Amino acid sequence: MLQKMENSLKQRLPVLALFILLVLHSLAAEAEIYKWVDENGKVHFSDKKQPDKTQEAIELDIQPTSWKRFDIRIKTHDVTLTAKQREQIEKGVNYVYAFFDDVLYFDLYKTVPVSIDIYASESAYRQGLIEQGNPNAIRSFGMFFPKTNAILVYQRKPFDQFLRTIKHEVSHAILDSLAATIIVPSWVNEGIAEQMENIDVRDGRLVIQRDARNAAKVAYHASNGSLMGLKRFLSLPGDGWLAQHRAGNSLYPQSSQFVYFLLSTSPDRRFLTDLLHYYKRGGRKLSAYVTDDMAIGGIEGLQIRWNLWLKDQRPSELKF
Structure with missing residues (x-):
């Protein structure tokens, strides 16, 4: 022995x-x-x-890794970016990446190659959309194409609004790399992307500013009783979500503020994280069917907390 x-x-x-x-x-x-x-x-x-x-x-021979958290390829079309502007774009993209990594607990172990095509005008941008196979795209400031991992935007002023669009589309790109966006509910996909427009870093911490315009729209609909209830809201399939938005139901603002609400407290942030990881694992049920198992109090409890938050629990910023 x-x-x-x-x-x-x-x-x-x-x-x-x-x-x-x-x-x-x-x-x-x-x-x-x-x-x-x-x-x-x-x-x-x-x-x-x-x-x-x-x-x-x-002597310890420790070789530096060539792996990059995010492979950002900026392509300009008749556009000249300053070194500072390029730096701001790269920082903004990495803030979005850090959110998924540090707040939503996704182990983003692989490089996500994304090309950002920046056009000089809206007309040139729309021509780019046609070349990507989307000639009938609704009016937009930017768009992500999962098949080619390409983000198309056009330069507009002020620069911070232009940067918001890039961060919004980068959020779609990252989420698509984790779980196909055709599976992830539209309210999650768009709601998180709306938060990423306002993400920044202050004193070493990620900070998300509340979107004042979206907050005002949601407050208006909540006050007159026209805000969609959560049971119906969480039951909408992707095409149904878009159809309701086009019908005037302001689902972009509601998705934005609902995700902001979920991120504002630890229990509901956990629900959002669990929901995303469910779809990452290949889950395909509508979010309404899994909310009762994941959220404290199910949909009814979530609706109560959402109603209270709409009245008086809306912080102007979230820190992580």
Whole structure:
């Protein structure tokens, strides 16, 4: 038995030695690592120089990874961007990425290659839509195409509005990489994208500003009783959601504010996260059918909290 234990230990020594090296490196990234062998032939590692021992300095060969969290390819069409504008776009994109990674707990372990095609005018942009195979697109400031992983936008002033559009479409691109957007409910897809328009970083924390225009529209419909109830809202399929929006039901503002509401408290943020992970795993049920299992109090409890929040629980910003 003792011999087996000794043999097992000898087999594990290289692994243990590597583990020690990694631990020492993490504790003293800038320090030297030393190795020496004692009189019994046992190998030791330390980050301290010991004059009474014959030590050998070890250089850790740690290769930098070539993997990037987000592969951003900006293509301009008769548009000139300043270095500062390019930097702002890249920062904005990475804020969106950080939200999915740090707030919604998606392990985004693969690079998502996205090309952002920026056109000089709306007419040039619409021609780009036609070339992407969408000649009948409704009027928009930007659009994401899942088949080609392409985002098309056109430059407009002020720049911050233009940047909002890019971040909105990048949200669609990331979500599509996690779960096909044909599966994810439209209210989730559009609601999160609306939040990403207003995402920023302050004092090292992600911050989302409440969208004042969407808040005002939802408050108006809530006050006159025309705001769609959650049971119906959560039951809409993708084509039904778009049809209701075109019919004048203001589903973009409602989706925006409903997602903002869910993000404002830990229990309901957990519901949103669980719902997204359900679709990432391949779930296909309408959100109304899984809400009773995921949300505290089911749809009825969620409706009560939503009604209260609409009255007096709307913070001007969310910090994560």
